[in-house]
Amino acid sequence: MDQNRPAxxxxxxxxxxxxxxxxxLGWLSLAAAILGGLAEAPYFLAGAATLLPLGLGFWFRxxxxxxxxxxxxxxxxxxxxxxxxxxxxxxxxxxxLLTSVETLICLGAWPGRQxxxxxx
Numbered sequence: 759m760d761q762n763r764p765a766x767x768x769x770x771x772x773x774x775x776x777x778x779x780x781x782x783l784g785w786l787s788l789a790a791a792i793l794g795g796l797a798e799a800p801y802f803l804a805g806a807a808t809l810l811p812l813g814l815g816f817w818f819r820x821x822x823x824x825x826x827x828x829x830x831x832x833x834x835x836x837x838x839x840x841x842x843x844x845x846x847x848x849x850x851x852x853x854x855l856l857t858s859v860e861t862l863i864c865l866g867a868w869p870g871r872q873x874x875x876x877x878x
Contacts, residue, residue, distance in 0.1 A: 773816040773864050781813030819868070827865045831858040 784806045791802035808830065815823020838855040841847045 773819070773868065776861055776864060777813045777816030779813070780809045780816065784808075784810030784813055824865055824868050827861065831861045831865070834858040835862070 787802045787805035787809060791799045791806060794802060812823060812827060812830065814820075815826065834854050835858045838851040838858065841851040842855070
């Protein structure tokens with residue numbers, strides 16, 4: 759490496775895109791719960807109640823969203839892995855596994871707080 763060149767600054771992985779994706783999915787789930795039938799409404803409402811606040815938390819970098827995201831997406835990774843081990847729902851499991859791992863990587867790179875209260 760060139761000794762005279764300054765090192766590139768480290769950039770934290772952004773959760774803004776995932777925040778937008780999860781807010782959009784939350785709103786679509788809410789619309790599906792309202793416009794859909796009674797049989798699926800509870801599932802769509804549960805999705806909206808989970809994804810909307812999580813997306814907002816990612817967008818505004820609220821500290822509770824990091825830990826809620828870790829819990830939710832680690833659970834999804836475990837479920838998807840179990841489904842793959844038992845040869846079930848291959849496409850859905852692989853898609854959920856990949857997106858959840860990506861979100862967990864983003865959450866792991868989320869900058870923490872310094873003792874003086876300022877973000878890294």
